[in-house]
Amino acid sequence: MFRDLREKVSAPRRIAAWILLGLLLLLAALVLPRLNAHPALHRVAGFVLWALLAYGAVRLVSFLLLDPLLSQRKTATPGFARDLIVVALYLVAAGGILREVLQVSLGQLLGTGAIAAAVVGLSLQEVLGNLFAGISLHLDPAFQVGDWVEITGNLRGGPGRETLIGQVEAMTWRTVQLRTENGDMDVLPNRAIAQAVVTNLYAPSGFHRRTAKVVVEPRPDLHRALEALTLALAGLPHPPDRCPEVVVHSSDLGGAVLELRFWALGFRHGRQATFQATRLAATVLPREGFRLMGPHGPSPLVVRPEANPDPALMHDLVRQLGLPEHWAEDLRGRLRLRSLAPGEGVIREGEPGDSLFAVHRGTLQVVRAEERLEPYTGLFWKPVAELGPGQWFGEASLLTGAPRNATVVARTEAEIVEVPKEAFETSLRREPELLERLVDLMEQRAQGEAEAGLPKESRRAQWARQVRAWFSLA
Numbered sequence: 001m002f003r004d005l006r007e008k009v010s011a012p013r014r015i016a017a018w019i020l021l022g023l024l025l026l027l028a029a030l031v032l033p034r035l036n037a038h039p040a041l042h043r044v045a046g047f048v049l050w051a052l053l054a055y056g057a058v059r060l061v062s063f064l065l066l067d068p069l070l071s072q073r074k075t076a077t078p079g080f081a082r083d084l085i086v087v088a089l090y091l092v093a094a095g096g097i098l099r100e101v102l103q104v105s106l107g108q109l110l111g112t113g114a115i116a117a118a119v120v121g122l123s124l125q126e127v128l129g130n131l132f133a134g135i136s137l138h139l140d141p142a143f144q145v146g147d148w149v150e151i152t153g154n155l156r157g158g159p160g161r162e163t164l165i166g167q168v169e170a171m172t173w174r175t176v177q178l179r180t181e182n183g184d185m186d187v188l189p190n191r192a193i194a195q196a197v198v199t200n201l202y203a204p205s206g207f208h209r210r211t212a213k214v215v216v217e218p219r220p221d222l223h224r225a226l227e228a229l230t231l232a233l234a235g236l237p238h239p240p241d242r243c244p245e246v247v248v249h250s251s252d253l254g255g256a257v258l259e260l261r262f263w264a265l266g267f268r269h270g271r272q273a274t275f276q277a278t279r280l281a282a283t284v285l286p287r288e289g290f291r292l293m294g295p296h297g298p299s300p301l302v303v304r305p306e307a308n309p310d311p312a313l314m315h316d317l318v319r320q321l322g323l324p325e326h327w328a329e330d331l332r333g334r335l336r337l338r339s340l341a342p343g344e345g346v347i348r349e350g351e352p353g354d355s356l357f358a359v360h361r362g363t364l365q366v367v368r369a370e371e372r373l374e375p376y377t378g379l380f381w382k383p384v385a386e387l388g389p390g391q392w393f394g395e396a397s398l399l400t401g402a403p404r405n406a407t408v409v410a411r412t413e414a415e416i417v418e419v420p421k422e423a424f425e426t427s428l429r430r431e432p433e434l435l436e437r438l439v440d441l442m443e444q445r446a447q448g449e450a451e452a453g454l455p456k457e458s459r460r461a462q463w464a465r466q467v468r469a470w471f472s473l474a
Helices: 011-035 041-069 078-100 106-112 114-123 125-139 192-193 222-235 267-287 311-320 326-330 396-401 423-428 434-447 455-470
Strands: 148-154 162-169 175-179 183-190 197-200 207-216 243-252 253-263 335-342 345-349 355-361 366-370 378-387 407-410 412-420
Touching: 011 041, 011 114, 041 078, 148 192, 162 183, 175 192, 183 192, 207 267, 222 243, 222 253, 222 345, 222 407, 253 267, 253 378, 267 311, 267 378, 311 326, 311 355, 311 412, 326 423, 355 396, 396 423, 396 434, 396 455, 412 423, 423 434, 434 455
Parallel strands: none
Antiparallel strands: 148 162, 148 197, 162 175, 175 183, 207 253, 243 253, 335 412, 345 407, 355 412, 366 378, 366 407
């Protein structure tokens, strides 16, 4: 029966309503004086006519001049400046109508209303403070609708400072509306924001560096923790020229503070990367034997029994590489079984390497970074290939010492077998005639794609020279 007034009315119905209202006022201004010749009625009719003309003129100026000029302003609310100008035009029009039609002196009107204006101003001090703060925020735009901002200050009127992070939804004459990560809507007075420190997490656009910290026990082999954690952070989506890194930042809680540095494209991408980096640090460091430090001392370590690679896996790997069966026995004592957490990096494109990997359990992905807007603006891994148990990768770095040509990340919890260069070196020096089999392997994995300007035979000769030089074969 009753219509919810919060529902939006269609544009044609709004236009029809304004036309109907104008016609009714025009009809009243033209017809009523004819029915009654009283001077006061004529004065009211003249006032209505001038008011209609002023309203139409202001609307016309807004449509033809203000809207086209202000629509391209990169501010929180382009309509805010428009509203201020429109209000000023209405005030000028009202002053002219009062003077010309009603013969009211503006000077006398302002003088007699000075005391009342002072009383009203004092009573509306908070409202006026928010209004002028909103004007200053608009004239010096630091953010726009859709930006994620971090606001630090006395936001709730109590003692101390607090920090609020949210996405700008709207900016009104009195408040700024922020939607938080929890989906709540926080409405902050403009005055509080004007007095706070505002960090625009979306401006300037592009990459912003984010950090996370973790405290580990001090040990002489701390470099091992840096190497393991840096490799694990390769699982964070990143472009090749902005690789994550780990440094020793400072000392705290009796331990060494490791700072995890990585680059994010957008606020939500940075938050997700922070969560993943913190999880990887809490997983990888204890697994490598490093205890995390807290207010009550180092955390205990859970010692896991050392697992050995499956012999069947090694025989399958040697067979796939086209090598003699007895090489499986030569390699077994030099292999390393590595556990991986979901999202952990295994190898990173462009970095040096000298080992081959075989998947023992779980699933890995060959990935490359891709920018997307959904579900939020950020970098995401685009899978190029998927590796399961029994599959292997990294043979180019093992055989020639070439940099890694792809990034591999664990998709699920996994175990891989790492075959280092030293494991191949002794066997290959004992049987150098097997060099041609390894070159055949590289050619097979290249999938027939010839290098630019190199025929097939020249490519084989170049690979053979690289393998000989890498393993110091005569």
